[in-house]
Amino acid sequence: PIYTVPISPTRPAIPHGFYCALRANQRGGQSTRRAQERDTTAMAEGKLLLRSFVEVPRDSHFPIQNLPFGVFRRRGQPEGPPRPATAIGDFALDLAAVSAAGLFDGPLLSASPCFHQETLNMFLGLGRPAWKEARATLQKILSADEPVLRDNEALRKNCLVPMSDVEMLLPITVGDYTDFFCSVHHARNCGFIFRGPQTPVNPNWFHLPVGYHGRASSVIISGTDIIRPRGQGHPTGSSQPYFGPSQKLDFELEMAAIVGPGNELGKPIDIADAEDHIFGLVVMNDWSARDIQAWETIPLGPFLGKSFSTSVSPWIVTLDALKPFACEAPKQEPEPLPYLAEKNHINYDIPLEAWIKPKEQSDASIVTKTNFKHMYWTVTQQLAHHTVNGCNLRPGDMFATGTLSGPEPDSLGCLLEITWNGQKEISVGNSIRKFLQDGDEVILTACCKGEDYNVGFGTCTGKILPSLP
């Protein structure tokens, strides 16, 4: 029998229209050859039948096959302390409580204080064997057949917290944050808009994953409001540059990899080992002020046009959970240099969407649908490139993909591309937009759709507040 935890969970506050449309998408899901293969593999592994005693809605991003990691605190007066957690259906499972109950009984975690921390950094530093042990333990204690948690009401109430009662926090201390530029469609469109049709993609782009250092201090958790930044824009004629609130505020739909074990300064990570240094992925909004960016960017790259805020989704989905959704990455031409050549050249089939909910409207409207799988340089290539000069990574460092635009006109990952730098307007419900307006909420989401379950990322949201006077 499937138990229902006797606490009434309610969903986090997301615009009604968003969920309606999300469900409609799922009803329309097609059975592809890849999905069939996946099911066969899953059957062989006995995973197809893996169910949790916690009731998981069919459209949930967080079935027992996912088990992402995050950090939460209980709402209320007083607020609870920050606690590592996994998500199961509409509940957060408190890993400090699970650990205190002695349920992490494997060799790597039974004596580890890693779940009694305020961030996941220590757990991330332990590496994949510990991550796999945690995942196996959690799948076991949450499964429908396992009584240890299912039949212990006091422990269940202590460990399982309805999502409506939790506040999600930034799950990691981000030492350094890097942003790559790995969608060729985005690179081509930006090059065309800013430099013209001659060489929209610079010659280096096909030889290395172009990237830049971002600002770590302003990486924030989904749900945090975004204050419209002020700054300088291009002068007109011989006047002073424009100064004031950004007039071209944009989102960028990205994903970011979270680093597990790092490397010593001067010791690059071989591409064959790169995957072992990546814990998982989050959805990221690389908020961008296009007018500030355009004026400041020559010759040293983006700075204040980006550093005012970068939002990430709260649950880190592990590469282990994403494995069933692995797919071939785009063929690379020219062939990468040996340090970037990989035997297992894969992306993941992760459908991504961006929605905008204008202030005066009750529903959000979808503005783009794209996919992580279009990315030209894989996350493992990004990591190998990042360290080839000896640069050291540390647990909790974050490196993002760049805007994940796809090849179709309706798969562009930011308004700069969608409205061609404000040259055309788009409809958002019964409003029109060239760039973001005050009060707009942007909702990014990502969800791998299997036949029988999703492996989703939840949402990455942020609402635009007016600039300071």
Add this chain to the structure above:
Amino acid sequence: PIYTVPISPTRPAIPHGFYCALRANQRGGQSTRRAQERDTTAMAEGKLLLRSFVEVPRDSHFPIQNLPFGVFRRRGQPEGPPRPATAIGDFALDLAAVSAAGLFDGPLLSASPCFHQETLNMFLGLGRPAWKEARATLQKILSADEPVLRDNEALRKNCLVPMSDVEMLLPITVGDYTDFFCSVHHARNCGFIFRGPQTPVNPNWFHLPVGYHGRASSVIISGTDIIRPRGQGHPTGSSQPYFGPSQKLDFELEMAAIVGPGNELGKPIDIADAEDHIFGLVVMNDWSARDIQAWETIPLGPFLGKSFSTSVSPWIVTLDALKPFACEAPKQEPEPLPYLAEKNHINYDIPLEAWIKPKEQSDASIVTKTNFKHMYWTVTQQLAHHTVNGCNLRPGDMFATGTLSGPEPDSLGCLLEITWNGQKEISVGNSIRKFLQDGDEVILTACCKGEDYNVGFGTCTGKILPSLP
């Protein structure tokens, strides 16, 4: 009577030639009008006679007028724990020991644990009133007239550690590191070398302090070896890009400001308050691989050409100690926008030098002499610009000036400029150089020269090790 602490200090290992030349420079020091004004002010403040009971050699960077802050540990088996310190002559004064002895008896520091930390971040976060209190206490207990430390042999032995017995550590946890580009001479030379004579300086440069995010994880303490980075360089014709050890390894002579109290995300720091957020300055070597940088940099700026290592000098010299060396900053034309306009538009008169000691030579040779005072955008303008978009700074963040080239041919701050991107050679002792070779040690130094005392930064050094095979 001036006491000599009865322990034999020896100098840190610096090439012999370096000190010989340094002394010669000092003997040749001229009495300028500014220096005379300084002395008058100092006399009025009764500071001219301020002497320490610790013997301070006349050429020392660290008289009682300086009192920079750093973190050290005692050498030996076992090594001591990291401890905050100030420098006095050839000694480090252990601030944890001073604090434990109850000598920080002012209202802000008497109960503070800030000197019982492994970094200075907590002290930096306390702000200028606490910094001034610490400085006043240290000037008092180190002065020749004050018996509390002078006449207590046990306490003196516990607190004063010869520099030869200490290992200096990175004094701060760097949350984020930013690099500006604030010497117009450097900007013009780089623009000329890379983009030609048409518009060597991009139009935005005179309207804002151009900068970019750097890598925090690879900020290292002076004395750490530099492993020559590997990476990609421009392809020739239609072949693959070059891949291998950088063939154009360079130093960049910079200074960096260390942030004190930070600001909340979304709340810019007004330029009138900017100085209160800057604790002090260090000398910095922004090691650069010019071939990697040139190929990767379009369109997102420097990345792996910089992120392999950035060295900083161990002692943070406070703005309070630098005050006597304040001087007018260059006139700005066009006038800066209001958010960058400052009443007190000052730089500091800090002479800077770069020396190279080739592997086979016993002496270092000077390769450039420049000065911090040439900088076009001041550190307070840099800080105000950095936060105008709402970007948050945190205690211990670091922002650097960019290469501090001066107007004269012998005041260029990197080999890129000195050898005009390798088009000409320079003599270094009895060797010649276009860029750095394996075994070369680069020694940067900065020292404000008063009539009666120096306020110096010590050195920022690093030796090039061969690339990995």
